[in-house]
Amino acid sequence: MTQYAGSDHRAKAKAYFSQPGFQRMLAAVWNRYERLERIGGNAVVRKVTQAESEAINSFFGWNFNEGDDISIPLVLFEQELRESIFSIGIMELYRLIEGKALLTRAEKQLLSNAEWHRLFDEVRQLSGEEILPITNTWLSKLSAGQGVGWRTLRELFRDNHAKAQSSLTIVVRALHLLFAEYSRMEPIRLPVLAARVSGDAHALDISEPAGRMLVAVLQSMIPDEAGQQTAPAGDEDASDQDGSKSLKLRQLYRMNGILDDDLSSIVYWSVPEYGKPLLRNVWTLRQVEAAEHVPRCSRIYIVENPAVFSTLIDSMSEPLFLTGNPPALVCTSGPASAAAIRWLQRCIEVSDGTCSIYYSGDFDVKGISMAQTLQGLFPERFTAWRFDCQTYEDIVGCLPGPSLNGAEISKLQTLSVSWDDQLCKSMSQKARKVHQEAFVDQLVKDWKECFD
Known part of the structure; x- marks a missing residue:
């Protein structure tokens, strides 16, 4: 579909769908929702004009011709809208175009x-x-x-x-x-x-x-x-x-x-200090925001699980004598908290422009989601760290984790990540999770190389 420049996705959506070729399609979508009282069923546009076929084909990637009847599943339209550059749903699109809420009969x-x-x-x-x-x-x-x-x-x-x-x-x-x-x-x-x-x-x-x-x-x-x-x-x-x-x-x-509550949200982090062994730090959001100084870092390694975080720190038990900005190690302990994200933001703000983020997580739906969140927040700095199809397939063959359930497999089948277009496909086919702990030795190897 057409890509629009600018930051206001709502204005872009309104301009895009205000094209004449979408008028009858949208009217059919609104009518179907009102009658069915949910996002479901199909909206049918009969004997489409050339402008209508071009507009609908462009958005969905279809190949209908002038004079055809086109059936649009509302569930598919909702999915395509949310995954598009506009990142909205049918309800918000109606509000943008019509200036009011889309109401059902009830x-x-x-x-x-x-x-x-x-x-x-x-x-x-x-x-x-x-x-x-x-x-x-x-x-x-x-x-x-x-x-x-x-x-x-x-x-x-x-x-x-x-x-x-x-x-x-x-x-x-x-x-x-x-x-x-x-x-x-x-x-x-x-x-x-x-x-x-x-x-x-x-x-x-x-x-x-x-x-x-x-x-x-x-x-x-x-x-x-x-x-x-x-x-x-x-x-x-x-x-x-x-x-x-x-x-x-x-x-x-x-x-x-x-x-709000600025004490419950925490982040685990460690940054080497000259002549000292690595130390664990646990900060609340309040501490992150109140700190006068946060460390300058050359790169930031992020892991999902506390046991992996501790294993990486334990691997460097001797005092360290580094020159220049050191690497940082951060543990999100599950989905990245507000404290973790704010710590990353503050660290990047004081570090030089080459400071990159390397993320490694569990190979499951939540791990993928966490990686996508961090990539969305730091798109120019994000790199997947041992979080690719090759690593997954190497480990799942010898140390497979729990089975993925049906809902998780279905979700993975709809996902694709920019750093490895085969990862989600492989995970859905093999239907097994892989926990970080299963490949922690590889992470330790990478972490130690930062200090060589």
Whole structure:
């Protein structure tokens, strides 16, 4: 498909799909979603014009001709959208093009329900404060099915009216505490804010509906480069946060006077000091951000597992006498935490422009995902370290790990990594995991060579 330059993927998506050749296809997609009430089934465009066949062929890589009937599976369209340069789904595409949410028949019926509209009157009464203009505007949009966090509230209302009412009231009270001019305060910890507005210190956790709706509102208040509001992500289940998403969420909170947990997120790291043996360091995110100095490094080796991290350090037991910037060793202990990512960012900032990242992980779906996350964060510096098809096949033949389950195999069949286009294919065919511990000797060999 056509590649667009620039940083605003939403503007690129709107421009791309506003081409005349997509109009009937998108109308069929919208109609199919509304009727089926989920992303599924096929949208059919009959007797396509030349412009339509060219547009659809270009996006999907198909080869239809003018006059053909084209059937587009919505699941495939959703997948292609998310894997494209636009990185969005059908729902967000509709919002970009039409300027409102894509609603199913059931959702449209909900909006005509008197009980639904009574919910907002009740919340206004229960808030106990004068409603701020920004909050009042949001509530009005929500009642019309347009506000950020609408689908989170809709699901709550459908299953539990009282829970919907209490969650929405909590968000309204939180917004008032944060933004009412006469109640401006020092930054407040998220659990403290939650307790003050609800009595429950966890009510605004990102795993809770009120927490997701609050995040959606805060995101919608941030202008992007074009002066438009950023697309909200509050309808997504953000409870599963990798380190990159966690850092962005922390930044969003802090921009709005909310302090988060900066002690639970940790990173293990080791950087040689002249004349000393390697030492293990464990820093929290708070320490990473507060440190006046972080080491300058020539390169950074990253491993996933603490046992591998310790084995590499144990292999260098004698004092080291290095000149120049030394290599660093970092352990993420699972998916890279906010502390690990922030440590990497700070180290790279003070090191010279040639400082590269070498990542090695478990050969499983999570290991692949972690590598892709780090590559996305540091695309110019990322290198796979013993994390390729050759290493996998060498080890799986003699030290195979647990079997991959059906869901993991299916996921691998849809994945491809830029550093080795055969890796995911081989893993899905052999259907076995390989843990880092099985090839730690090779990692030790590479690590020692850094000091020769």
